[in-house]
Amino acid sequence: MGLKEKKITKQFQDEKLPALKEQIDKAAGFDVPLEVEWDTLFEDRFTHLYMDTYSQIYFEPFIEAFTAITADDLGKEALQEGLKKVVVVNRDNHHNPTHAYTFKDGVLEVNHCPVSNAPDVSRRTKVLIELLENNL
Numbered sequence: 001m002g003l004k005e006k007k008i009t010k011q012f013q014d015e016k017l018p019a020l021k022e023q024i025d026k027a028a029g030f031d032v033p034l035e036v037e038w039d040t041l042f043e044d045r046f047t048h049l050y051m052d053t054y055s056q057i058y059f060e061p062f063i064e065a066f067t068a069i070t071a072d073d074l075g076k077e078a079l080q081e082g083l084k085k086v087v088v089v090n091r092d093n094h095h096n097p098t099h100a101y102t103f104k105d106g107v108l109e110v111n112h113c114p115v116s117n118a119p120d121v122s123r124r125t126k127v128l129i130e131l132l133e134n135n136l
Contacts, residue, residue: 001039008050009038016051020059027066028083029076037089046115053118058088058110061097061124068129069136078136082106090114097127103135 001009025031041054070076084106093113094100100112101124108131117123 001042004047005039005042008047009041012051012054016055017059020055020063023063024059024066024086027063027070028079029070030080032062032066032083033085035085035087037087040090041088041114043113043115049115049118053115056118056121057112057114057124060121061110061128062086064121064125065128065132068125069132075136079132082136083108083132086110097124100124101128101131103131108132 021034024034036058041050046053066079068075069079085108087107087109089109089111090113091111092099094111095113095116097112100110102109102111112124
């Protein structure tokens with residue numbers, strides 16, 4: 001990761017990530033361990049988009065899905081007992097959420113391209129809810 005990417009990452013971490021993490025924790029009902037592999041989240045030609053797309057692709061779907069899952073006590077309990085960690089990464093440049101999310105041994109991973117289909121938060125949320133409901 002070069003200086004330009006480091007600056008964008010730091011700006012996002014300072015300006016947006018704290019509020020997003022707070023919303024994730026509130027939606028889940030507990031402090032969700034979050035691991036982000038920042039150095040995998042870059043494609044040089046799109047660096048000007050990351051302040052918006054990171055939220056849309058990686059974090060907003062968690063907030064919306066966790067809110068839906070924890071709408072009742074059974075969901076709250078299942079999420080708290082089943083979710084051990086969330087990992088954000090882009091190893092395989094997936095553009096389709098059906099391929100981007102995995103949930104295994106309590107680890108929820110999103111392995112998604114950092115820019116493709118960014119505004120389609122609802123589709124990613126739907127896939128994420130279904131994955132969690134089927135595996136918690």
